[in-house]
Amino acid sequence: xxxxxxxxxxxxxxxxxxxxxxxxxxxxxxxxxxxxxxxxxxxxxxxxxxxxxxxxxxxxxxxxxxxxxxxxxxxxxxxxxxxxxxxxxxxxxxxxxxxxxxxxxxxxxxxxxxxxxxxxxxxxxxxxxxxxxxxxxxxxxxxxxxxxxxxxxxxxxxxxxxxxxxxxxxxxxxxxxxxxxxxxxxxxxxxxxxxxxxxxxxxxxxxxxxxxxxxxxxxxxxxxxxxxxxxxxxxxxxxxxxxxxxxxxxxxxxxxxxxxxxxxxxxxxxxxxxxxxxxxxxxxxxxxxxxxxxxxxxxxxxxxxxxxxxxxxxxxxxxxxxxxxxxxxxxxxxxxxxxxxxxxxxxxxxxxxxxxxxxxxxxxxxxxxxxxxxxxxxxxxxxxxxxxxxxxxxxxxxxxxxxxxxxxxxxxxxxxxxxxxxxxxxxxxxxxxxxxxxxxxxxxxxxxxxxxxxxxxxxx
Amino acid sequence: xxxxxxxxxxxxxxxxxxxxxxxxxxxxxxxxxxxxxxxxxxxxxxxxxxxxxxxxxxxxxxxxxxxxxxxxxxxxxxxxxxxxxxxxxxxxxxxxxxxxxxxxxxxxxxxxxxxxxxxxxxxxxxxxxxxxxxxxxxxxxxxxxxxxxxxxxxxxxxxxxxxxxxxxxxxxxxxxxxxxxxxxxxxxxxxxxxxxxxxxxxxxxxxxxxxxxxxxxxxxxxxxxxxxxxxxxxxxxxxxxxxxxxxxxxxxxxxxxxxxxxxxxxxxxxxxxxxxxxxxxxxxxxxxxxxxxxxxxxxxxxxxxxxxxxxxxxxxxxxxxxxxxxxxxxxxxxxxxxxxxxxxxxxxxxxxxxxxxxxxxxxxxxxxxxxxxxxxxxxx
Numbered sequence: 006x007x008x009x010x011x012x013x014x015x016x017x018x019x020x021x022x023x024x025x026x027x028x029x030x031x032x033x034x035x036x037x038x039x040x041x042x043x044x045x046x047x048x049x050x051x052x053x054x055x056x057x058x059x060x061x062x063x064x065x066x067x068x069x070x071x072x073x074x075x076x077x078x079x080x081x082x083x084x085x086x087x088x089x090x091x092x093x094x095x096x097x098x099x100x101x102x103x104x105x106x107x108x109x110x111x112x113x114x115x116x117x118x119x120x121x122x123x124x125x126x127x128x129x130x131x132x133x134x135x136x137x138x139x140x141x142x143x144x145x146x147x148x149x150x151x152x153x154x155x156x157x158x159x160x161x162x163x164x165x166x167x168x169x170x171x172x173x174x175x176x177x178x179x180x181x182x183x184x185x186x187x188x189x190x191x192x193x194x195x196x197x198x199x200x201x202x203x204x205x206x207x208x209x210x211x212x213x214x215x216x217x218x219x220x221x222x223x224x225x226x227x228x229x230x231x232x233x234x235x236x237x238x239x240x241x242x243x244x245x246x247x248x249x250x251x252x253x254x255x256x257x258x259x260x261x262x263x264x265x266x267x268x269x270x271x272x273x274x275x276x277x278x279x280x281x282x283x284x285x286x287x288x289x290x291x292x293x294x295x296x297x298x299x300x301x302x303x304x305x306x307x308x309x310x311x312x313x314x315x316x317x318x319x320x321x322x323x324x325x326x327x328x329x330x331x332x333x334x335x336x337x338x339x340x341x342x343x344x345x346x347x348x349x350x351x352x353x354x355x356x357x358x359x360x361x362x363x364x365x366x367x368x369x370x371x372x373x374x375x376x377x378x379x380x381x382x383x384x385x386x387x388x389x390x391x392x393x394x395x396x397x398x399x400x401x402x403x404x405x406x407x408x409x410x411x412x413x414x415x416x417x418x419x420x421x422x423x424x425x426x427x428x429x430x431x432x433x434x435x436x437x438x439x440x441x442x443x444x445x446x447x448x449x450x451x452x453x454x455x456x457x458x459x460x461x462x463x464x465x
Numbered sequence: 466x467x468x469x470x471x472x473x474x475x476x477x478x479x480x481x482x483x484x485x486x487x488x489x490x491x492x493x494x495x496x497x498x499x500x501x502x503x504x505x506x507x508x509x510x511x512x513x514x515x516x517x518x519x520x521x522x523x524x525x526x527x528x529x530x531x532x533x534x535x536x537x538x539x540x541x542x543x544x545x546x547x548x549x550x551x552x553x554x555x556x557x558x559x560x561x562x563x564x565x566x567x568x569x570x571x572x573x574x575x576x577x578x579x580x581x582x583x584x585x586x587x588x589x590x591x592x593x594x595x596x597x598x599x600x601x602x603x604x605x606x607x608x609x610x611x612x613x614x615x616x617x618x619x620x621x622x623x624x625x626x627x628x629x630x631x632x633x634x635x636x637x638x639x640x641x642x643x644x645x646x647x648x649x650x651x652x653x654x655x656x657x658x659x660x661x662x663x664x665x666x667x668x669x670x671x672x673x674x675x676x677x678x679x680x681x682x683x684x685x686x687x688x689x690x691x692x693x694x695x696x697x698x699x700x701x702x703x704x705x706x707x708x709x710x711x712x713x714x715x716x717x718x719x720x721x722x723x724x725x726x727x728x729x730x731x732x733x734x735x736x737x738x739x740x741x742x743x744x745x746x747x748x749x750x751x752x753x754x755x756x757x758x759x760x761x762x763x764x765x766x767x768x769x770x771x772x773x774x775x776x777x778x779x780x781x782x783x784x785x786x787x788x789x790x791x792x793x794x795x796x797x798x799x800x801x802x803x804x805x806x807x808x809x810x811x812x813x814x815x816x817x818x819x820x821x822x823x824x825x826x827x828x829x830x831x832x833x834x835x836x837x838x839x840x841x842x843x844x845x
Contacts, residue, residue, distance in 0.1 A: 006522070012529040015489065019482040047522050191471035194478040222572075406553075406616035413550040434470035438477050445481055447546060453539035454556075456530035 006047045007166070008252045009204045011452055017044065018256075025260060034157045034180070037260065041162040045125065052124035055094060056160065062090055063134040064155045070141045071148035080142060087138045091131040098123055103327035126166045128324060130159050132291055137173040139295055146174045154180050163256035167249050169267040169287035172294075176262060183261035193258030195441065200251025202444040205451050207418055208245035211237045214411050219377065221403075223386040229400035231390035232370075233407060239373050240418045243272065246285070265290075270424040275361035276353055277341045277368055288324070292317045310346070315339045325376070330384060334375040341368060488534035495532065505531040544706035553614035558705030561612040565657045566701035566710065570606050572620040573835040575628075581840045582632040585827065588843040589637040591814055592825075598677065599633065599827040600670060601626050602642035602662065602786055605655035607831060622831045629834075638677060642831075645673040656713045659699020660832070661752050664690075664716045664789050671793035674826065680775045683796055688718040693743070697751045715751055717741065718793070724767050726795055731762040740765065740792045755788035761808040765791065765801040773797055780822045782806055782813065782843075784833040794826075807837060812845040 006013045021040045028036055046053045066087040070080055102118045109116055137158070140146035149155040158180055164171055218226070218234030226234075250267035257264045267287050274280035281289055297317045303310040315336070322335015345353070353361055374391070378384045389395045408415075432440070498505050509515070509524035516522075533539070547555050554560065559567045589597045606613070607622030626641045633639050646654055646669060654666035662670070668685070675682035697713040729736050742757040756763060775797040781787055782804050794801060802820065804813060817825070834840065 006526075010526065011533055012526050015482060015485045015533075016529060019479075019486050022479075022482070048519070050517050050519065050522075187468070187471050187475055191474045194474050198478075402616050402618050406614075406618060409616070410552050410554070410614075432470075434473045437470045438473045441474060442477060442481075446542070449485075450539045450543040450546060453530065453533055453536055454543035456527075456533075 006044060008249065008256070009201060009448075009452065011449075011456075014201075014449075014452075022259070034154055037162075038153060038157045038160060041157070041160040041165060044162040045160065045165060049125050052127075055098075055124055055127070056130060057156075059091065059094060059131060059134055060156050060159045061152070063087055063138055063159075064149065064152050066138055067141050067148040067155070068150075070138070084138055084142045088135055091135050095127055095131045098127055100323075100327045129168050129170055130165060132170050132288075133159055133173070136170070136291065136295065140173050146177050149177070149180070161257075161262070163253045163260070163262070164264060167246075167253070168285075169250055169253060169264050170291050171264050171287070172291070175265050179262050185261045189258050189261065193255045195255070196258060197252050197255030198441045198444050200248045200253075200255055201448050203244045203248030203251060203421070205248075205448040206444075207414070207421060208241050208243075208248055209451065209455070210414055211244070211411070211418060212241040214407060215241050215377075217407065223383060223390060224395060225397050226387070226390040226395070227398050227400045227404055228391060228393040229404040230407065231387060233404065233411075235370050235373055235377070235387075235391065236415075237411075238377050239272070239370055240415075240422075242373070242376075243268075244418070244421070270422060272366065272369070272422040273362070273424065274365045274369075275358065276345055276350060276365055277338065278345050278350065280365055280369055281338070281342070288321065292321055296320060307347075311343045314342050314346070318342065328379045330375055330379050330381065333381075333384075334372060337372055337375055485534055489529070489532065492532075492534055498531075498536070541706055541708075545708060548707065553617060555706060556704045558701050558707075559606075559614055559617060560705065560707050561609065561614060563612055563657075564711050565605065565609055565612045565655075566705050566707065567606040567609065567613060567619075568604060568660060568701060568832065570604070570619050570622060570832065573625060577838070578625065578628060578835065579632060581834060581838070582629045584841050584843045586633055586636045588814070592817060595817060595823050595825050597637040597825045597827065598640060598674065599637055600640040600642065600674060600829075601629060601834060602666075602670060602828070602830045603646065604660060604830050604832045605662075607643070608646055608650050608655065625831055625835060640673055640677055642670070645669050656697065656699050656701075658702040658710055658713050659697065659752060660701060660830075661699070661786060662789070663713075664718055667786075667789035668718060668793060670786075670790050670828075674790075674794070675775075675797070678775070680797060683720070683773075683793070687722065688720055691717045691719055693717045693754065694746045694751055698749075699752065703749075715746070715754060717754075720796055722770075722773075724769055724773075724796060726765060726767040728756070729764045729766075730757065730760050731764060732760045740795060752785070752788070756791060756803070758788075759785055759805055759808065760803075761805055761810070763803040765795055765803065767795040767799055767801075769795075769797065769799050774799060776824055778802070778820070778822055779824045779826060780804065780813075780817060780820075781826045781828060783826075783828040784830060784837075786830045786833075787828040790828065806842055807839045810842075813843060814845070 006017060008014075017040075021036075024036050024040065025033055042053065045056060049056075066083055069075070069083050075083075097119075098121060102120065105116050105118055108114060137146070137149075137155075141148050149158070158171075158173065158176060159165075161171075215234055215237040218230055218237065221230075247268040254264050254266070265287055267285060269283040269286065271280055271283040274283055297313050300313045300316065301309055302313060318335040318339030319332060320335070321338075322331045322333070325331045325334070353364070356364070371388070371391075374387050375384055378387060386395070390397070393399055494507060495505050496507070497503070506524065506528045508528055509521055511521055514520075515524070530536075544555050548560070554569065557569045559569065561567045585599060589595075603622040603626065606619050607626075610619055610621070613619060623643050626643055630639050630641055646666065649666075649669055652665060653663055654669065655662050672682045692714050694715040695712065697715050698710065699713065702710055725738070726740055727736065727738055728740055737757075740756060741754055743754065745751055745753040745757070750758065752758075773796060777798070778800045779794065779798045780802045781791065781794070784805065784807070787803065791801060791803060802816075802822070804816070806813070816822070829840075
C-alpha cells in the first residue's frame with residue numbers, strides 16, 4: 006500500500022486515525038505498532054519476519070550497550086556486530102544478485118541468482134536501526150527499555166517505506182511524550198495534501214512525458230527532445246520523492262511526531278555542494294554523521310578529505326540501487342564535490358547568481374542521465390543525443406508537440422520548485438479550505454482515472 | 466484567524482476521508498460498468514494462500530478502486546483537467562480535428578511483425594489446397610493522419626502494411642487496406658468515436674475482396690441504407706472521455722433482394738435468423754449490433770440464389786473489423802464459418818480438414834494485428 010492509493014487514503018488512514026484518537030494515550034504506541042505492522046504485512050506478508058528480526062536484535066544490542074560496566078572494547082564489538090547484521094541483511098537482499106551477476110560475467114562462472122524480491126523499506130529501516138545503535142554507543146541517545154517503543158520507532162508506517170530516515174535521537178523523546186493539538190494536526194493536513202498533490206498531479210503526469218521520451222529510439226533522439234526528457238525526469242524524481250517525504254512528515258504530524266526535513270528546494274541550488282545540502286537530507290546527513298565524520302571528515306588534510314568524499318558518494322550511489330550506473334552516479338557527484346572544494350567554489354562566487362543556478366542545474370541534469378538508465382550504452386546514447394552528437398536534427402515535430410502539450414505543467418513545475426513561502430497558510434480560512442480542497446479533488450480524480458480500465462473487446 | 470483556519474482544515478480533511486469511506490460502505494456494490502464495458506471486481510475471498518501470495522491485497526485494492534464512489538464522475542473530471550492544460554490526448558486517445566478521436570499508434574517491433582506474418586505464411590503453406598486471402602485494414606489514424614492534433618506524430622500504418630505484404634510475398638493473396646480506403650478517405654469510412662470502420666468502410670472492403678476474387682460485387686444501389694442509431698459513442702470516446710464529442714451514426718445496408726440466413730453462435734448454441742442484434746443499439750456497446758459481438762466460433766448459412774452465389778464455404782479468421790463485412794459476404798457465399806482467433810482455442814488447420822474448407826479470408830486491422838500475438842495460434 007502506498008500513501009497515494011485510494012485504499013490507503015479512504016480505507017487505512019481514516020480507520021487508523023479513528024483507532025488512534027479514540028484510544029487512551031498509554032496504548033497509542035501499541036495501536037501505531039499494530040497498524041504499522043498491518044501496513045507492512047499488506048505488501049510484504051513474508052518479509053515482515055526480517056523486519057521484526059532486525060528490530061529485535063538491535064533492541065537487544067541497545068540494552069547490552071547501555072550496561073555501565075561494559076568496557077569500551079566490548080562495546081565496539083557489539084556495535085560492529087550490529088552493523089554486520091544490518092549490512093548483511095541489506096547486502097543479501099539488495100546486492101547479492103548484482104555481485105553474483107558480476108562474478109559470473111568476469112570469471113565465466115555460472116552461480117545461480119537468488120532472484121529474491123527486495124523487501125519493502127529495507128534500505129530505510131536498516132539505516133535507522135544502525136543510527137540507533139551508533140547513537141547509543143556515542144551516548145547521544147539512551148537505549149530504549151521497551152521493545153514495544155523501539156519497534157514503534159522502526160516500524161512507524163509514515164516513514165517505514167521511503168523515509169525520511171529518522172535518526173533515533175530526533176524522535177527518542179517523542180516516542181514516549183508527544184503532544185497533539187489542532188495546530189499540529191492542521192499542519193500535518195497541509196503538508197500531507199501538498200505531498201499528495203506533488204506526487205499525483207505533478208510527478209505522475211510529468212512522468213508520462215519521460216516514459217514517452219525514454220521509450221522512443223534514443224539513437225535518433227533530437228537534442229531538444231532529449232533535454233525535455235531529462236528535465237521531465239528531474240521534475241518527476243524530485244516531486245515524486247519529496248512528495249512522498251511531505252506525506253510522511255504530514256502523517257507524522259497527525260500522530261504527533263516531528264520528523265526531520267528531507268528536501269530544501271534542491272533545484273534552487275547554486276552549486277553541487279549546495280545541491281547535496283538540499284537533496285535527500287536525511288540520507289546525506291546519515292552518511293555524514295556515520296561515515297564521513299568517523300573517517301576523519303575534513304580534519305586530516307585535503308587528500309584524506311577527498312578520499313572520504315569519494316567513499317561517501319560511492320556508498321550514496323550504490324545505496325540507490327544495485328547497478329553500475331548508480332555507482333557511477335555517486336562517483337560523478339563525488340568528483341564534482343572534490344573539484345568544487347578544491348578550486349570551484351572560490352571561482353563560482355565571482356559569477357552572477359543566475360549563472361551559478363545554470364551551472365548547478367546542468368550538472369545535476371547530466372547526473373540524472375546516469376541515474377535514469379541502468380544500461381551504460383543507453384547512458385552514452387542519451388548523452389550523445391543531448392549534445393547533438395548523434396547526427397540527428399536538433400528538434401523535430403515531436404519535440405514541438407511534447408513541449409506545447411506539457412507547457413502548462415512545466416510552468417507549474419518550475420514555480421513549484423521555488424520555496425513556497427506558504428502563502429496559502431496565511432490566507433483567509435475559507436480560501437485555505439478551498440485551496441486544499443481543490444488539491445484533494447484533483448488528486449482523487451487523477452487517482453481514480455489511473456485505475457480506469459475500459460475493456461474494449463467485448464467479451465466476458 | 467489562523468486557529469480558525471486550522472480547525473476548518475482538520476474538519477474538512479476528516480470529512481473528505483470519512484465521507485468517502487462511508488459512501489464506499491453504504492453504496493451498493495456494482496457488478497458491471499457500462500462506461501468501461503467490463504465486470505467490476507467484487508470483495509475478494511480471504512484465504513491464507515491468497516494472503517501469503519499477496520493476491521488478496523492486490524485484489525482488495527482493485528475491489529476498492531473499482532467500487533470507488535462516483536467512479537465515472539472522477540474519471541470525467543480528470544479528462545476536463547487534462548484538456549484544460551492543453552493536453553491533446555487522454556489515455557492513449559488523441560482529440561483530433563473535425564471531431565475525430567484517434568488512437569495512438571507507435572512504431573511496432575519489427576521482430577514481432579516478422580513472427581506474426583511468418584505464422585500466416587506458414588499456415589498458408591501448411592494448407593496448400595486452400596485458397597487464402599489476407600486483408601489487413603488500417604485503423605482511422607492510418608488514413609486520417611492529417612486529422613491529428615497540431616504537430617502530433619504517428620508511425621505510418623501504411624509502412625507496416627507494406628512491410629507485412631513484403632514478407633508474405635506470393636504465399637497467399639494479400640489485400641492492403643490502404644489500396645481501397647485511401648481513395649475514399651474523404652467519405653465517412655471510420656467512426657469518429659470508435660475504433661471500427663463504418664458500414665461504408667466495410668462495404669469497400671467487401672468490394673475489394675470480390676474484385677480480387679474475380680466476382681461482380683453487389684453495388685451500393687442493391688441496398689437500402691438505413692440509419693439504425695445516431696447516438697453511438699464508441700470505444701475511443703470511452704477511453705478518452707473528452708467532453709463535447711458528437712456521437713456517431715450507425716448504418717445498416719439492407720439488401721433489396723433479401724436472403725434468408727441462419728446464424729449459429731457455436732459458443733452458446735444460440736441460433737437466430739438475422740445477422741444483426743438490434744438490442745445492442747440500446748446499450749453502450751452498439752457495434753455489437755453486427756453479429757452480436759465477439760464469439761469464438763459462429764457459423765452462418767444463407768440461402769443465396771444461384772445468380773448471386775459465388776462460393777460454397779468460406780472460413781473467416783478475424784477480429785471485430787469483420788463483423789460489419791460478413792453481412793455483405795453472406796450475399797454471395799452460402800456458408801461462412803467465423804473464427805475469432807483471440808478466443809478460439811482449437812487447431813484451425815484441424816477445423817478446416819474436418820469441415821472441408823477450401824477458402825479462407827483472414828481479416829484484421831493493423832492495430833490488433835500488431836498488438837496481438839494470438840495470431841501465432843495459427844501454428845497449431
